[in-house]
Amino acid sequence: MDQNAKKTALRMIPYGLFVLTAESKSGAAAATVNWVTQGSFTPPFVVVGVKADSGAHKIIKESNAFALNVLGKGQQAMAYTFFKPAERQGSTISGEPFHAGTTGAPILANTPAFVECRLVATVEQGDHSIFVGEVVEAGVAKAPDGRPDDATLWLKELGDKVFYGG
Amino acid sequence: MDQNAKKTALRMIPYGLFVLTAESKSGAAAATVNWVTQGSFTPPFVVVGVKADSGAHKIIKESNAFALNVLGKGQQAMAYTFFKPAERQGSTISGEPFHAGTTGAPILANTPAFVECRLVATVEQGDHSIFVGEVVEAGVAKAPDGRPDDATLWLKELGDKVFYGG
Numbered sequence: 001m002d003q004n005a006k007k008t009a010l011r012m013i014p015y016g017l018f019v020l021t022a023e024s025k026s027g028a029a030a031a032t033v034n035w036v037t038q039g040s041f042t043p044p045f046v047v048v049g050v051k052a053d054s055g056a057h058k059i060i061k062e063s064n065a066f067a068l069n070v071l072g073k074g075q076q077a078m079a080y081t082f083f084k085p086a087e088r089q090g091s092t093i094s095g096e097p098f099h100a101g102t103t104g105a106p107i108l109a110n111t112p113a114f115v116e117c118r119l120v121a122t123v124e125q126g127d128h129s130i131f132v133g134e135v136v137e138a139g140v141a142k143a144p145d146g147r148p149d150d151a152t153l154w155l156k157e158l159g160d161k162v163f164y165g166g
Numbered sequence: 167m168d169q170n171a172k173k174t175a176l177r178m179i180p181y182g183l184f185v186l187t188a189e190s191k192s193g194a195a196a197a198t199v200n201w202v203t204q205g206s207f208t209p210p211f212v213v214v215g216v217k218a219d220s221g222a223h224k225i226i227k228e229s230n231a232f233a234l235n236v237l238g239k240g241q242q243a244m245a246y247t248f249f250k251p252a253e254r255q256g257s258t259i260s261g262e263p264f265h266a267g268t269t270g271a272p273i274l275a276n277t278p279a280f281v282e283c284r285l286v287a288t289v290e291q292g293d294h295s296i297f298v299g300e301v302v303e304a305g306v307a308k309a310p311d312g313r314p315d316d317a318t319l320w321l322k323e324l325g326d327k328v329f330y331g332g
Contacts, residue, residue: 006304009279010204010212011314012236016180037203038176038331039215040292046176047213047296049205070178113175121289123298126206130213130298132289138172148177149322156315165204 007166015155015165019069019082020048021098021106024062028106030086030093031056032079034155034164035128036068044135046117049128055085057129064119065103066133071153072112072142079153102137112142112151173332181321181331185235185248186214187264187272190228194272196252196259197222198245200321200330201294202234210301212283215294221251223295230285231269232299237319238278238308245324268303278308278317 015034022029035049046068050057060066071079078096086094098106101116108114117133144151155164181200188195201215212234216223226232237245244262252260264272267282274280283299290296310317321330 001301001303002305005279005306006210006281006301008306008309008314009236009281009304010210010301012182012279012310012318013202013204013212014180014182014315014318014320015203016178035203035205035213036179037181037201037213037215038179039201039213039289039296040294041332042293043291044172044176045215045292045294045296046179047201047203047205047215049203049211049213070175113171113178115172115175120291121296123205123287123289125209125286125298126211127208128206128211130205130211130287130296132291132296135167135172135176137167138175139168140171140174143174144178147322147326148174149180152178152180154180156313160313166207 011163011166013165016152017071017079017155019108020056020066021069022056022059022063022066023104023106024059026059026062028088028093029056029059030082032082039132046115046133046135048131050131052127052129060131063104065105067101067105067107067114067116069108069111070113072151073153075153076158079158113140177329177332179331182318183237183245183321185274186222186232187235188222188225188229188232189270189272190225192225192228194254194259195222195225196248198248205298212281212299212301214297216297218293218295226297229270231271233267233271233273233280233282235274235277236279238317239319241319242324245319279306
């Protein structure tokens with residue numbers, strides 16, 4: 001296999017950006033992710049790829065739940081905040097206010113929308129695990145004016161040379 | 167759960183468009199899909215959601231392989247072609263020329279890039295199944311000028327009111 005062709009073809013997949021959150025007895029996790037897709041309408045499933053050696057991975061496996069907080073247009077700074085290890089202090093994570101959702105996963109106050117999921121399946125075979133979650137709660141803080149996907153921060157908006165994939 | 171909030175939040179996930187292809191003794195399948203994400207770097211996994219009662223689903227399960235042909239900017243007509251049931255005639259599917267890839271999955275001649283995958287895991291719990299494939303072959307017919315994801319046809323480019331998700 002031509003490794004450059006593989007990299008280019010995989011980088012042709014467009015992505016949005018999300019802050020993946022979870023909380024267990026071990027603590028809270030919050031990490032910017034982009035490997036996200038819907039996986040079923042009924043029941044409503046979302047799929048997310050999560051680095052196998054990350055804090056979020058451990059906490060999702062302990063809590064069997066996670067939230068995806070959708071980053072909105074212009075929220076590049078928040079995306080970069082959650083590329084770094086998250087630090088919880090009271091009702092903030094890395095400075096961002098949150099409350100506990102139905103599943104216990106942190107729901108960020110300043111992102112335009114979220115879904116909360118119960119973990120229903122896991123594929124642990126690579127350097128990232130694939131978590132399949134059933135959406136059990138959702139909220140929209142700021143209704144999009146046009147297409148919902150236009151209101152989302154896209155990976156490409158982080159910079160011409162920023163990729164996570166390939 | 168507020169169903170409208172769920173729909174809006176899920177529609178905030180941006181998507182590209184791909185023609186999913188597979189071939190088994192039962193025949194060939196080709197269907198436009200958008201629920202696609204990478205799932206691991208090493209080994210390289212991609213994840214695709216496929217309608218459980220579709221022909222492509224049956225043929226992928228029989229062949230344990232599939233290809234994702236990445237649709238390029240301006241290929242809206244091909245996206246619509248493969249929303250309809252595919253018809254193979256010799257070395258064309260629904261009029262599009264192809265050849266058999268390493269895995270036997272059809273590789274379309276007129277799309278800018280493809281990845282071919284061996285099926286490594288399946289989650290069959292919803293109206294779509296989640297197929298996890300290991301990328302075993304890839305090709306780029308037309309190298310993107312700028313960012314690879316800018317060269318891809320995006321779901322939003324099919325029309326202001328076209329969605330598959332929510």
